[in-house]
Amino acid sequence: MLTLTMSRALNEGLRCALRDDPRVLVMGEDVGALGGVFRVTDGLLSEFGPQRVIDTPLGESGIIGTAVGLAMRGYRPVCEIQFDGFVFPAFDQIVSQVAKLRARTEGRQPMPIVVRIPAGGGIGAVEHHSESPEAYFAHTPGLRVVYPSSPSDAFRMIRQSIALDDPVIFLEPKRCYWHKGEVEPEAELADMPPLLAAQTVRLSPQRGVADGPPRYSVSIVCYGPTVEWAMRAAEAATQQGVTVEVVDLRALSPLDLGSVEASVQRTHRLVVVHEAPGRVGLGAEIAAAVSERCFADLYAPVQRVVGLDIPYPPNRLEGAYLPTPERILDAVAMTLAAA
Amino acid sequence: MLTLTMSRALNEGLRCALRDDPRVLVMGEDVGALGGVFRVTDGLLSEFGPQRVIDTPLGESGIIGTAVGLAMRGYRPVCEIQFDGFVFPAFDQIVSQVAKLRARTEGRQPMPIVVRIPAGGGIGAVEHHSESPEAYFAHTPGLRVVYPSSPSDAFRMIRQSIALDDPVIFLEPKRCYWHKGEVEPEAELADMPPLLAAQTVRLSPQRGVADGPPRYSVSIVCYGPTVEWAMRAAEAATQQGVTVEVVDLRALSPLDLGSVEASVQRTHRLVVVHEAPGRVGLGAEIAAAVSERCFADLYAPVQRVVGLDIPYPPNRLEGAYLPTPERILDAVAMTLAAA
Amino acid sequence: MPPTWTGEPCDGASGPPIQVLDPSGQFTADPRFPVDLDDGDLLGLHRDMVLVRQLDTTATALQQQGELGLWASSRGQEAIGVGLAAAVAPSDMVFPSYREHALAWCRGVGISGILGLFRGITNGGWDPAAVGLAVPSIVIGAQVLHAVGYAMGQQLDGGGEATAVVFGDGASSQGDTLEAMVWAASFEAPVVLLCINNGWAISVPAARQSRIPLAQRARGFGFPGLRVDGNDVLAMYAVARAALDYARTGGPVLIEAVTYRMAAHTTADDDMRYRTRAEVDQWQERDPISRLTAHLVDCGLLDDGALAELQHESQRLAEAVRHEVRTMPMPDVRTLGRHAYASDTRASLVPAGVPVAPPAPAVDSAVRATALSAAHG
Amino acid sequence: MPPTWTGEPCDGASGPPIQVLDPSGQFTADPRFPVDLDDGDLLGLHRDMVLVRQLDTTATALQQQGELGLWASSRGQEAIGVGLAAAVAPSDMVFPSYREHALAWCRGVGISGILGLFRGITNGGWDPAAVGLAVPSIVIGAQVLHAVGYAMGQQLDGGGEATAVVFGDGASSQGDTLEAMVWAASFEAPVVLLCINNGWAISVPAARQSRIPLAQRARGFGFPGLRVDGNDVLAMYAVARAALDYARTGGPVLIEAVTYRMAAHTTADDDMRYRTRAEVDQWQERDPISRLTAHLVDCGLLDDGALAELQHESQRLAEAVRHEVRTMPMPDVRTLGRHAYASDTRASLVPAGVPVAPPAPAVDSAVRATALSAAHG
């Protein structure tokens, strides 16, 4: 067990992958000598050389498009997109090529490409550096989308994603890069929990504070950077006698709806949280699916605590845009007040 | 009143716009001498000349990116993307520039750009010619997304979209291009119904067949190419004594949720239909919003009849992929059977 | 054999496109681009062009009969694919465009591979690795980046192999094609970028994409460009061969093959809306097949008997094409959901118990839908 | 005055970049690129460079004090923006990159316009039409297409005006930049494409983007390229002026301005991870300001008194910058939802009764959120 930051955990995960499989490549803008703007690829160039860790010209379509060709040649490229807002020049290659090539060739052509994207807001950045583009990818069949929230998940999930023969959009919660957590660097791929499985944490009120579903319980579904905030809101809620189950989705597409359903069947109330604009976002999918599958179980309408339906604002206003713990708590209160 | 095909109605709409406002331009691949692959721009080159109707080089980012500059210069470009699957090379310009420039400049820089996209499947086309990309755009704040379903709406909505100072993603249901309908070519912009307003049509069973909400009524929300199929399913349902309200959304973003709510409050059941993959699609948004706002009114879970969560299949299988009238009817039956 | 052409551009800045056979079939050797083919090879090129033309004619007719949903004719452009295919090594990789049926034919893809896409039963009818030919990309320009990436992989694997990629004059404007040139130059990728300038991108003339010969585009990226007569199969072969040999160690080469799209863009197009019959007719005189026929007859390699035999073979092919198209199996609706994702084989990352949303419901709904159609339809 | 430069490329294929002042301040006229400036103009260029340098230094310090979230320094590159700004006509349009503070300064944007973005209170601090300068695009390459479109509009409006657009060596690889070259050539748009080659795209050396001088990229698209010493403000002015005059009727021109990014990429970057202090120091000797200072002192246009006065003005600017930054108003959270869409003024397409989703809830939630923060936070 090591205590590592998330950035460092990802770095270790990439190092393991490069070491274990000579077909793994790391490529992108500034991934070499600089080690990436978040240092996730730090030291990899000097350890594995410029044939394995490739500083590319500046062009995201070029990065993903050449990765497709490299994958056809049998390589397993791990591409870095420098910031969330810069994945869009590569959108065509991702949705029309990466996502479709397996289906197009009737399963003959695997596409083992990982697209790493530091994502999300809350770091006081300039425009295009705080986007949450997950819904675009989750809406695209053929892609897997994952979003770890902790160093241990980050280490495990990057390794699993690289090992997978499917393309994976690997979102990294950039404001959590320097969060620390325990990582098991010796873990074997085969022993890891499923990439797809969500994680449910149940927080019950302290002794002396009433704890009793169904009257005072709620599920909060979240992922990536909002998990921390959901936990904070959950802890505050338990102070007031509410039992909260926090479901960290981890995988956004395909989605582990089973865990969400199971939780809602226990709590009967659901709050969904993400930073991306709400309209046609992941929260819509989860609310729709849960409202369908748990129709009779729900005591209150599913609440969405999400980014506003406006372009990401200048950073001095991002606190008003983002689903803060306060807004989550507010939504918890609304589900409890309903019906 | 003229009876026109949808292609021709759009053509007339563009002609009016070019005639009425010298700042309106039509640009795209093959919009000139060819008149567009669907003939929507037929005759415009010879009538307005190559300065107003511009055949561009082959590159979608170039089309939209130069349109942005033209809009900054005070022009009102109407861009044609040849087919749905070819909008993705322009995705960056659309989501990071077109959608954001007004907000970026705090309202100073209007972006009166219309992006016309023939969309949807069911015409037996090759890959990338049958996509339904509306969810990507509806998830993007700053864009308006509209999708007419009839020649009269097409004529009206293209004129309104061009007149608007906001960017509009204007989807055209390509398999309905040759459908005929009545169009009022002399209509004044000021007299037209709101661009945003959905249209609700109520179909009741024939005399002699029982008609009685709430037991046998349902709303079907649909748009663009699926409206025809929803109407067909609705007619079949009325034969069996079911009252159906078909809500043609017309505008997908912003969305006229008021009309949907009002209908669901009357019928208590909802089926949402679209061709795009279901996961994180428009159907998810509508199901989520209605499940939230009409929580107590709903007698059954919202059903989604949508495209499958796989890449669009080879066309001989598209009948199994698409939300056919049969699948819609099936979903109507399910909502009636529920609870 | 050491490379004979050492990289000096020949990109149309001065002089006409590189030619070995003039339109009347007259032979003129260019020492930089030797035609190192024996008589059998020459007859092979001729035969391939004739058969691909026949395939094209038959497919066009089948489309008119409703057996194919669409057909993109390569009529008049056969020399390019046939010449390139003869120049690439079996272990080289080729990335085609949707129009290069000649390439697919020569790489051994077979009739149903070529026509399945146009019949609507597949979106890509073969295994790229097995035939050394990618499935065509319909999104213009996308494949040029794939090819450069593949070539980068060849280089990482130790070199010696090369990649060729085909795209059109229209495609030359697409960002992906241009980024591919940046990448190819930056990594000195062993790739030949073959731009087929057939005069038109649907209705848009090539002059809208570039005011100078497209081969000169390479100059801006620092690698050589070659401009070749695309209706001269021997020049195509010789230039492609020299370019591939150069690319194996010297990095990218751009070839512009000058030709003409004799048919409409596809069977869905009406080319008389934007060009004249006279323009089309003019190019008839530069037909790549009659040019080689004339040469081979001149040399005594082809006589009336051989031509008649070829005619018969061609008819048999037409028959085979008609038969194969009509008897192509409908794809199984139950496979619909199967190919969106890999079932994970490397480690059981997705346990059986977890509901993996897409594949399962996909199949189910599809089957349900067909069942429904059968019941209601 | 008729254009003096008539379009022959001068793109680094032979000879060094175009220069008027050598690093020691020595003047050599190039008849194709005359410096038609009077003494006052020269002093103005000098003053602008000094003030922009001061603004840059002050902003860097303010970032270190936490008053700005980030700063992208233009240190060492001042000659480019100042030279270009002097060359464009007031009615011309300019599209900057995020680093061209000199351009913004010279176009009259003002301190808070320039610094508001870096303080996080705006994503674009001015009205493009009012100042003849677009707000910078942070997405690399996007603005090059905008500029070409704008230039197409100038052309449609009857001609005479021109557009200039600035982008980096890194940006030269981006598909949008390259498509912009296709469009510019195809429409003969009156646009000057100014590529600032400062040696680096963050940590990636310019050689990764192109193995040949970037000015030569224009050759592939059929328009002229010019390579100029970007640390020589007189050369920058003269070349930009000639290029703009040419562009007004002759179509696009590419200029590569050769310079060096003296600071790290931004205040968030650590440039010693990928380059050496020695390399940076070497460029110190080519500083654009000391070069012009030397020349003006030589000519007797500047003396110690004038320099001291400029020094004072510079200090007053620093003071003003510090003050303006610290007193910039926080944006009003209630305006959050207001600018996503136009309220429709041309016709009442959206009636009051219809719930227009985005603006309204946006404002509400925002206000609610701030209220919540106040209550709970």
Ligand SMILES: Cc1ncc(C[n+]2csc(CCOP(=O)(O)OP(=O)(O)O)c2C)c(N)n1
């Ligand atoms: C990205 C994209 N945009 C538009 C299209 C529609 N389209 C198909 S072929 C074509 C013209 C291609 O011209 P060219 O590259 O010269 O190839 P040719 O058809 O002449 O072989 C167009 C515009 C497409 N397939 N992909």
Ligand SMILES: Cc1ncc(C[n+]2csc(CCOP(=O)(O)OP(=O)(O)O)c2C)c(N)n1
């Ligand atoms: C599309 C896109 N990709 C990546 C980035 C991140 N990024 C910001 S600046 C930069 C380097 C730009 O280099 P260059 O064009 O040479 O300009 P310079 O910074 O040297 O002025 C990168 C990669 C971006 N802003 N946009």
Ligand SMILES: [Mg+2]
């Ligand atoms: Mg062509």
Ligand SMILES: [Mg+2]
């Ligand atoms: Mg640079």
